[in-house]
Amino acid sequence: MNILITGANGFLGKKLSVKLLEQGHNLYLLVRNRKRLDSFMAKEGDAYSSQIHILEGDVTEEHLGLNRQLVNSLKGKIDAVYHSAALLSFDEKDRDRTYKVNVGGTENVLNLALEISCQKVLYISTAYTVGKETVGAETLYSSDRCFVNPYEASKCEAEHLVYKFRNNLDIVILRPGIIIGDSRTGVADTNFGLYGFLKGIKILKKRAMRRQDAQSCTIFLDPEVAQNFVPVNYVIDVLDAALVHGKNGSIFNITNPNPPLQSEVYAIVKEVLDFPQLKMYPPSLNAEMTNEEKAFHDSMSIFHSYFQRTIDFPSDNTAKMLAAAGVPMLQMDREALKRIIAGYLLDKASITS
Incomplete structure (x- = not known):
């Protein structure tokens, strides 16, 4: 074509x-x-x-x-x-x-x-x-x-x-949904969404290391809220399938049937960065923030609405289309998510002071 x-x-x-x-x-x-x-x-x-x-x-x-x-x-x-x-x-x-x-x-x-x-x-x-x-x-x-x-x-x-x-x-x-890196390689060429969050966490860690103390760094997120992350390779598979199998007037949610909880993302980030000082508490705690923590949360303010609610995205149309195309639905396990997160966090080129 x-x-x-x-x-x-x-x-x-x-x-x-x-x-x-x-x-x-x-x-x-x-x-x-x-x-x-x-x-x-x-x-x-x-x-x-x-x-x-x-x-x-x-x-x-x-x-x-x-x-x-x-x-x-x-x-x-x-x-x-x-x-x-x-x-x-x-x-x-x-x-x-x-x-x-x-x-x-x-x-x-x-x-x-x-x-x-x-x-x-x-x-x-x-x-x-x-x-x-x-x-x-x-x-x-x-x-x-x-x-x-x-x-x-x-x-x-x-x-x-x-x-x-x-x-x-x-x-x-x-x-x-929220497009992230390739689930097979972890590679991504974007600094938006998840990657803005990861960049902020890296900066928190660098500042914590400069202090050389045991003071914790706290982020305030609801651990039970899920984020609808979808690997870019899965998104591409759906876009490709729609070229032939997408019928006129069809609408397809390219979303994650089992989106990871923010507590899962936090645990992986803490593990990959070897950042034991990183703590997560629900926003309802209303605790005082350090200047570093406030700067982090201010930088994430445009995403606050997404951090505070889980959205259920049905994808029946997508499942049927992929079945017709012989393409499996998304199954993103913890190892794939860890690979994607590590791909950014351990990339020296992504470190910003």
Whole structure:
């Protein structure tokens, strides 16, 4: 197939590209700056250069910023579009820009797909369009619900936009949970979500070591809350399966059926870092914090809503699709989670003072 991918230079976009290239597909990778793909092309993409076509453009512009001649050359040539480009900002100050990229950009992608007669669009959303609810579904959520941040709200609105095109395009909505590293290798190329938390813990340990005392470092998290971590390789397997097996109008939660508790994550972090001074208590304790602890919790403030509740994400649609594709559902055990956490914590390049 000939497949166009937006957000091709992102963490997910690069992993997806490799998977599709290995299967022999020809890819049209949309990036705002060709040079941003230089590292990918020199490494993972080197053996597949004849299958890769780089398009310089921007999803926020009409025709994705592609000139008329290029758009015409794509007519009837593209079999599917993976739309993964998004602005991942939880900051209220970025609301307008977030909507411009995540909603306006999605509309531009859909319109281009129609113009070039591309039949299938696979939209990569997020499981957290569920908003502040604690029970999800594999259906379209109402857009008038309460959201934690503008990112969630914009992705929900974009889902509604995508869904409206189902009479003219084959559309599939894919909702990953919190994407983490590869469960087989532990490797990740992102500093968001879990990795911001791990970075903060590393800084706490460095400061504790400088003090050279036995004073504990305390983090305040509910040990019984689960985090819906999904390894990137599993997410890619689902995205790949949806290319053939995703039916028009389908919505798939790419989530963890047995998400780890925060107490599990804490125990692994403490073990891997050899950090016996690290203690975890529930937020209800209301204990005083040291300056270091306060700095850590302040840096994690944008994630507080996610730390405080477990969300149930059913994935029946995903299970059925994967069964049809012969792909197993996710089974992430403690060793896989430890491998992923250790892959970051023990990477010298990730140490920041």
